[in-house]
Amino acid sequence: MAPILEIADLKTLARKRVPKLFFDYADSGSYTESTYRANESDFARIKLRQRVLVDMSGRTLETTMVGEKVKMPVALAPTGLTGMQHADGEMLAAKAAEEFGVPFTLSTMSICSIEDVASVTTRPFWFQLYVMRDRDFVMNLIERAKAARCSALVLTADLQLLGQRHKDIRNSLAAPPKLTPKHLYQMAIRPRWCWNMLQTNRRTFRNIHGHAKNVTDLSSLHSWTAEQFDPKLSWKDVEWIKKQWGGKLIIKGILDVEDAKMAAKTGADAIVVSNHGGRQLDGAHSSIAMLPKIVEAVGHKIEVHMDGGIRSGQDVLKAIALGAKGTYIGRPFLYGLGAMGKEGVTKALEIIAKEMDVTMALCGKRQLADVDKSIIAECPF
Numbered sequence: 109m110a111p112i113l114e115i116a117d118l119k120t121l122a123r124k125r126v127p128k129l130f131f132d133y134a135d136s137g138s139y140t141e142s143t144y145r146a147n148e149s150d151f152a153r154i155k156l157r158q159r160v161l162v163d164m165s166g167r168t169l170e171t172t173m174v175g176e177k178v179k180m181p182v183a184l185a186p187t188g189l190t191g192m193q194h195a196d197g198e199m200l201a202a203k204a205a206e207e208f209g210v211p212f213t214l215s216t217m218s219i220c221s222i223e224d225v226a227s228v229t230t231r232p233f234w235f236q237l238y239v240m241r242d243r244d245f246v247m248n249l250i251e252r253a254k255a256a257r258c259s260a261l262v263l264t265a266d267l268q269l270l271g272q273r274h275k276d277i278r279n280s281l282a283a284p285p286k287l288t289p290k291h292l293y294q295m296a297i298r299p300r301w302c303w304n305m306l307q308t309n310r311r312t313f314r315n316i317h318g319h320a321k322n323v324t325d326l327s328s329l330h331s332w333t334a335e336q337f338d339p340k341l342s343w344k345d346v347e348w349i350k351k352q353w354g355g356k357l358i359i360k361g362i363l364d365v366e367d368a369k370m371a372a373k374t375g376a377d378a379i380v381v382s383n384h385g386g387r388q389l390d391g392a393h394s395s396i397a398m399l400p401k402i403v404e405a406v407g408h409k410i411e412v413h414m415d416g417g418i419r420s421g422q423d424v425l426k427a428i429a430l431g432a433k434g435t436y437i438g439r440p441f442l443y444g445l446g447a448m449g450k451e452g453v454t455k456a457l458e459i460i461a462k463e464m465d466v467t468m469a470l471c472g473k474r475q476l477a478d479v480d481k482s483i484i485a486e487c488p489f
C-alpha cells in the first residue's frame with residue numbers, strides 16, 4: 109500500500125474501498141459544486157508569514173471549544189450516513205475522536221444511534237439536531253441526547269430544504285426506493301466493505317427508525333426528510349430549542365454577518381461559519397472568505413467556529429489566525445473512515461495535527477493563543 113501522507117491519500121484509498129454511490133454521496137456538493145470547490149481553493153489564496161530564529165520549543169495545540177479541553181481545535185463535523193462509508197462508522201469515528209482528544213458530533217441522520225455511540229464512548233459527544241416539523245420527534249431526540257450526556261447541541265440552520273446533488277440522483281441514491289443491480293454491482297466489487305457491513309446490523313437510520321413514523325430505508329428516509337425539513341423554521345424556534353435543551357448550544361450554518369448578529373443575540377455559546385460543505389447554496393462564498401467579516405462583527409460576543417474545505421493542518425491554522433476558536437472536518441474524516449475504518453479517522457487527525465504543529469512553528473509561534481493575523485502574509489478576504 110502506498111504511504112498515507114496527506115488527506116488526499118486517504119481520499120484515494122476511500123475511493124477504492126467504498127461503493128461508488130456512498131463515496132460520491134460524501135464527496136459531492138450541490139448543483140455546479142462551485143461553493144464546494146471554493147471552500148478548498150480559497151484556503152490556498154491565503155499566504156502565511158515565514159519567521160525564523162525564534163524559539164520553537166515546547167509547542168502545544170491544546171485549547172478549548174465551548175469550554176471543553178481539546179487536543180487541537182478540530183472537531184469531527186456531523187455527517188449523515190456515516191455508517192455507510194464503513195460499517196458502524198459513527199461508533200468508530202467517535203472512538204477515534206475520543207482517543208485523540210477532540211469532539212465528535214453525531215448527526216441526526218446517522219446510521220448508528222445516539223445510544224449506539226454512547227455505548228462505546230466515555231467522553232461526552234456533541235449531538236447535531238435538524239429541527240423537523242414533527243416537534244414530538246425533535247423532543248424525543250433532545251431527551252435522548254440529554255440521557256446520553258451529550259455536552260453540546262449543534263443546531264443546523266442551513267438545511268430548511270435540500271440542495272440538489274446531481275451525483276446522488278445519477279447514482280439513484282435519493283430515489284427511487286430499491287437497491288438496483290447497479291448498486292449491487294458497486295457493492296460486490298468492494299468485498300471488504302461488504303464483509304464489514306455483513307458483520308453489523310446497523311444499516312438503517314437508527315436515530316429515526318422506531319422513533320419517527322414509516323421510516324424504514326434510504327428511500328423512505330429521503331421522502332420523510334423531504335417533507336419533514338421545516339421551511340418555516342425561524343429564530344423563534346431557535347429560542348424554543350435553546351429552552352428545551354438547556355445546555356451548550358452551537359448554531360451551525362451561518363454565512364452572513366446579519367445572521368451572525370441574530371445568532372449572537374440568541375445567547376448561543378458558539379456559531380459555526382459554514383455552508384454545509386458546499387452542499388446547500390451553490391454560488392455562496394466559501395466559509396473561510398466569510399470568516400473574517402463574521403469574526404469582526406460578533407467575535408467579541410460569541411465563540412466563532414468554522415468548517416468547509418479544511419484539508420490540512422495549514423488550513424486549520426489559517427482559520428485560527430483569522431479568528432476562529434475552533435474548526436470542524438467533514439470529508440477528511442469520512443475519507444479516513446472509508447479508507448481504513450477507525451484507524452483511518454485517527455490517521456486523518458494525526459496528519460492534520462502534525463501539519464498544524466510544524467506550520468505553527470515555522471510561523472514562529474509556540475501555542476494557539478499566540479496565533480493571530482500576524483502570521484498571515486496575504487489574505488484576499
Ligand SMILES: Cc1cc2nc3c(=O)[nH]c(=O)nc-3n(C[C@H](O)[C@H](O)[C@H](O)COP(=O)(O)O)c2cc1C
Nearest residue numbers: 134185186187188215264384385416417437438439
Ligand atoms: C457526507 C456529508 C454529510 C453531511 N451531513 C450533515 C448532517 O447530517 N448535518 C449537518 O449539520 N451537516 C452535515 N454535513 C455538513 C458537515 O457537517 C460540514 O459542514 C462539512 O462537511 C464541512 O465541510 P468539509 O466536508 O469540506 O470539511 C454533511 C457533510 C457531508 C460531506
